Amino acid sequence: MSVSRSACRTMMKAIRVAQFGGPEVMKVEANLTIPKPSEKQILIKVAAAGVNPVDTYIRAGTYAKKPALPYTPGSDVGGVVEDVGSEVTNFKKGDRVFTVRTDTGGYGEYTLSDSSLTGVLDDKLSLEQGAAIGVPYFTAYRAVIVMGKAQKGETILVHGASGAVGLACVQIAKAHGLRVIGTAGTPEGLDLVSSIGADVVVNHRGDNYTQTITEACGGSGPNLIIEMLANVNLEKDLQMATQRGRVIIVGCRGTVEISPRLTMGKELTVQGVMLMGSTAEEWKQMHAGIKDGMTEGWLKPHIGHAYSLDEAAQAHNDIINTKGATGKLILKL
Incomplete structure (x- = not known):
């Protein structure tokens, strides 16, 4: 009998932010409980997480909408579906996916996402490239x-x-x-x-x-x-x-x-x-357009640099202070 990886493991590693401030407030914690999906959620085993400028604004506490502390940063990931909620019908365990937003943060080994903000990753693209699609x-x-x-x-x-x-x-x-x-x-x-x-x-x-x-x-x-x-x-x-x-x-x-x-x-x-701020109809339009891009082959994310989870602070520093951007920064899990 096969046993899922999440069934074998109950703990995971992720970045946690306990107070707003500079990049140094991001700390790696190794004994966090792997979350379980609710009815409409998907549990994803994260291969890579995208780093976006907005992540730094939220971490600094300067963004208009602040998360409750402590929290895990990150909205777009590339990974593999580990489990799905009882009402999720369009994804299954083993699917390669990307997210536009996560419910529990992308800078960690596992994350939960809403099925409406998750897409199937085309086989032509790597899981690392999947982390560069969402935002x-x-x-x-x-x-x-x-x-x-x-x-x-x-x-x-x-x-x-x-x-x-x-x-x-x-x-x-x-x-x-x-x-x-x-x-x-x-x-x-x-x-x-x-x-x-x-x-x-x-x-x-x-x-x-x-x-x-x-x-x-x-x-x-x-x-x-x-x-x-x-x-x-x-x-x-x-x-x-x-x-x-x-x-x-x-x-x-x-x-x-x-x-x-x-x-x-x-x-x-x-x-x-x-x-x-997108409407439901606009989300539908955007999902269709991105899917077409993957199918037709013109959607080709470029990874500028990959960091380890321990290097998240450096990634946040680099995305704000770079002298010239060259693609997407990601954290490899």
Whole structure:
């Protein structure tokens, strides 16, 4: 008679945060009870967990919604289904899966997730790549397609294209027939953005880089701009965008002062994105789009660096203080 691994084991290892603060507040605990799924939950044996900037904001206590302490960070994982709740019918033990959000945190050997925020991982992708799908690709799909309303033949500027969300935006935009301009701040980042299909790559640390982008658009500017650092770039985006262009804000790390007049003459639209604000119908649309990307082969997550669970603090430091992002950071379990 076979016995499941979770039946053999009752304890697991995971990161716990007992107080908000710097990366050092994350501690590895080795004797935590493996959780059991409720009716609609899935128990996943985690192979890798994604590290996202929002994880650092939550850990620091600066995020709008704070978890109850202590908690385990992490929302997107790649792993294998270990057990399912009594009402779960679309997943079974042994399925390879990825999550967009977890109920008990992803930085650990096991996690619980809601079946509605979990997807089947295509066999073409590794479990490590599975940890790089959830937040980056769903955020990118929401920014480019759902909120940005990208249309075939338009020009999109992905401002900060070498990070996990930026790379996902480039792949999604190319798959939907857009002309893509991607920016990065290092030679490695520029090479990466070019290698995944961007039509034009621009160093956003270079002199007069906005002029280069405008010239690449034939002088009219991009139709759609996906912005990863609005506190630094928003004014430039408004100056570059074409008539009735759209600026979608994915990331911001501070305040910015702009003149609303920059939006008036060209009748520009500026809109923010919050993934967890999606409606049920939008989740359905995003799940379908991501599944198509895996099936058609254009969804190819790039792992920038892999850390051990013990190196979680270093991963949090690196994702905020990097001089140039090059893909997704993950923790390997």
